[in-house]
Amino acid sequence: MIDLSKLPAINERYRMFSEITSEASADAEFAFSAKDNLTAVGFRARAGSAILEGYEPVFDAACVEKMRSAGGFLVGKTNMDEFGFGSFSVNSAYGVPRNPYDAERSCGGSSGGAACAAAVMDGHVALGVSTGGSIACPASFCGVYGMAPTYGRVSKHGLIDYGNSMDKVGILSGDAKDLGRYLPVISGEDRRDPTSCNHPPLAKKFRKLKSVALVRSETSAGVDAAIRAAEEELRSMSVDVEAVSMDTLRYALPAYYVLASAEGSTNIARYCGLRYGRQDGDLSMKFDDYFTSMRSQYLGEETKRRVILGTFTRMSGFRDKYYAKALGVRNAIISEYKKIFERFDAVLTPTMPFISPRFDEISGMSALESYRADVLSVPPNLSGLPHVSMPCGYSEGMPVGMMLTADHWNDDMLLSAAEDWQDRFTAIPPEVSL
Numbered sequence: 508m509i510d511l512s513k514l515p516a517i518n519e520r521y522r523m524f525s526e527i528t529s530e531a532s533a534d535a536e537f538a539f540s541a542k543d544n545l546t547a548v549g550f551r552a553r554a555g556s557a558i559l560e561g562y563e564p565v566f567d568a569a570c571v572e573k574m575r576s577a578g579g580f581l582v583g584k585t586n587m588d589e590f591g592f593g594s595f596s597v598n599s600a601y602g603v604p605r606n607p608y609d610a611e612r613s614c615g616g617s618s619g620g621a622a623c624a625a626a627v628m629d630g631h632v633a634l635g636v637s638t639g640g641s642i643a644c645p646a647s648f649c650g651v652y653g654m655a656p657t658y659g660r661v662s663k664h665g666l667i668d669y670g671n672s673m674d675k676v677g678i679l680s681g682d683a684k685d686l687g688r689y690l691p692v693i694s695g696e697d698r699r700d701p702t703s704c705n706h707p708p709l710a711k712k713f714r715k716l717k718s719v720a721l722v723r724s725e726t727s728a729g730v731d732a733a734i735r736a737a738e739e740e741l742r743s744m745s746v747d748v749e750a751v752s753m754d755t756l757r758y759a760l761p762a763y764y765v766l767a768s769a770e771g772s773t774n775i776a777r778y779c780g781l782r783y784g785r786q787d788g789d790l791s792m793k794f795d796d797y798f799t800s801m802r803s804q805y806l807g808e809e810t811k812r813r814v815i816l817g818t819f820t821r822m823s824g825f826r827d828k829y830y831a832k833a834l835g836v837r838n839a840i841i842s843e844y845k846k847i848f849e850r851f852d853a854v855l856t857p858t859m860p861f862i863s864p865r866f867d868e869i870s871g872m873s874a875l876e877s878y879r880a881d882v883l884s885v886p887p888n889l890s891g892l893p894h895v896s897m898p899c900g901y902s903e904g905m906p907v908g909m910m911l912t913a914d915h916w917n918d919d920m921l922l923s924a925a926e927d928w929q930d931r932f933t934a935i936p937p938e939v940s941l
């Protein structure tokens with residue numbers, strides 16, 4: 508287990524935690540972290556937002572509670588894009604995590620701190636959350652394994668919601684075996700989360716993955732080369748690989764940003780500077796002026812953009828044009844996946860179209876350009892499907908990830924695939940000198 512005395516120095520360097528423990532871990536069996544949008548007693552929960560400064564939850568999120576009862580020691584809360592809005596973890600009020608392979612590059616997002624912790628700290632298990640790719644993207648950029656289970660498999664009790672119809676708690680680790688070790692720990696029906704479900708429960712003996720449908724997409728040359736090599740390696744592992752096309756995929760991104768912003772904007776409405784976190788404004792103001800001043804001051808730019816976008820697409824007069832249409836697209840994508848799963852165990856794509864960008868490249872991106880980075884990670888999230896990102900190569904010294912997506916409740920096939928892949932693919936860990 509990690510020597511906790513090094514934690515402050517590690518964090519100073521990589522900024523993966525928004526808060527770290529000051530306690531000792533004498534009898535803990537393993538160390539884990541929780542993304543900062545998951546509540547944990549003894550830690551603040553700020554979801555990367557300044558408006559939640561000072562919020563000290565009085566209960567553990569279900570996943571944290573379960574990890575603690577299994578012998579886990581919570582070492583800290585990991586840094587993230589504010590409320591999950593972002594793909595590079597640059598939208599946090601608490602600093603920006605730095606990629607362990609190149610400090611001038613992003614860890615991905617929004618669970619960037621979680622992926623960084625998993626990459627840098629040996630034997631570390633990070634609890635992450637995905638709404639539209641926030642586990643797969645950072646796992647890919649930081650060269651670790653990241654598993655987002657079937658929607659509903661893990662209770663969301665204690666999660667600061669982003670998009671309730673898509674939010675999923677999952678796991679990131681440098682060791683594929685940890686996914687299979689800890690997903691059963693955090694899974695299960697929970698009466699405190701009415702969307703949680705465990706039918707069928709996670710299989711005890713994970714089934715083997717035998718066939719994958721490869722969906723080719725536009726990527727950088729380095730990502731393409733790594734995926735082609737992985738394809739061959741999978742064949743040599745006796746997995747059937749066949750290229751297929753998925754016509755609905757190109758509609759996933761716009762549909763996702765309509766639905767996720769619509770849901771996100773309703774969730775942000777509760778942060779008005781009176782409940783949770785900050786409530787230290789000028790209370791002599793009229794209430795709506797007070798709310799406006801608190802939100803203007805303490806919500807970040809990207810959050811404001813999502814609130815405006817989401818409120819617009821839900822407005823009467825526009826609802827049918829955008830929100831209802833996006834729901835239709837979502838159904839069409841699910842149907843196309845289901846057709847593929849009649850013939851194949853999983854869909855294979857690169858996780859991200861390029862390697863982790865540098866911060867100077869990110870600051871030059873428009874909002875739309877950064878949304879485009881999610882083109883491959885959004886479809887399984889929109890569909891509630893389990894998916895796993897696995898390191899599969901390197902380009903310019905940076906990790907490349909590939910993503911397998913399986914049918915609902917077939918999480919076990921992905922867990923076995925990740926373990927088998929790890930036996931074949933030797934990842935190069937980042938050089939962490941302290």
Ligand code: GLN
Pocket residue numbers: 590591592593594616617636637638639640641642669767881
């Ligand atoms: N990048 C996507 C977004 O900004 C997904 C983030 C997430 O899964 N939380 O919405």
